[in-house]
Amino acid sequence: MKKNLFALTLAVVTTTATLATEPAADETKTVDAKASTVTWKAYKVTGSHTGTVALKSGSLIFDGDKLTGGEFQVDMTTLTATDLEGEYRDKLVGHLKSDDFFSTEKYNTSKLVFTQVKSTGKNSYEVTGNLTIKGITNPVTFDLSVYGSKATANVKVDRAAYDIRYGSGSFFDNLGDKTIYDEFDLVVDLEFATAS
Template sequence: MKKFFKSVLVLTIATGLVAFTTPVEEKSVKPEESTVTWKGYKVTGSHEGTVQLQSGNLEFDGDQLTGGEFVVDMSTLISTDLTGEYKGKLEVHLKSDDFFGVEKFPTASLKITDVKSNGKNSYEVTGDLTVKGKTNPVTFDMSVYGNKATANVKIDRTKYDIRYGSGSFFDDLGDKTIYDEFDLVVDLQF
């Protein structure tokens, strides 16, 4: 009889704990209202543009960010700092195998693997970034306010086998050197 009451007590406590646990809520990102802006640097200046989200979601436990996943449509990669012939040439080159190999790798993705709170609405986020079929961890800060999240992400392109014009791999490039790191500024609406 004691075992029966002990079992009922344990079951009641376990049920109560489950009832007070907040379920993880997944919030879908609105790709058409979100922006991903890129900026790449070279010795003689920089170029910038955008690429569009294909899909994404953020996961929350109550109001605390706990995870998320995103897919970027690499075929939408464009330059916004050039016009005409030079804009077209840069976009074709960025989509070629020298850079992102968009024909073979039409998407890039990020899966959040760890989130640490840095204070109210601020997080240190670590995720697995996959570009050109190669996956590496990235860590960045993200802020979440209401139905908006923002992040600035610095990416070392050479970790994804994007070595064109890299001074880390080629000598005597001079003013044709393209720096290994590029920036993403991400504004998400969900």
């Protein structure tokens, strides 16, 4: 009886030790697309424009409380301007959705897939990912912070890398004050579900 009890105890201890040393599986947390925002800001010689575009879907991957990955899709058909109203806004948005810029009828989604995540401090990460716009994929690197059920990132995008040529000094000479700068900024505020 004592032998059986000892064997049973040993089996339980061994099993518990084995379970304790196995790495926990990564946890995928779904981003609340409606509660999250993506704000853009683009620059030209004579000023700038701002607007938003809606997140279609997204998820962040964690190992415990450490970010390890992520993937997002943006609905390009929701692209709008917030610094103008009425006819001027409609004209700008129509132009941005046209083939001069994002060709949203043909390329209605853009996508970002994390390829490398490096911790740079408490709650802070340097993320490298593949960003696809208009069917063209290029790597981007940006800073991302995570606090509780929220994450924020600032992403700088070079539109010339995605063959968006209109008003670009990278493709055309002598544009003068008609020049629209290649780089634009995305400010991303994410909300995601956390374990209850």
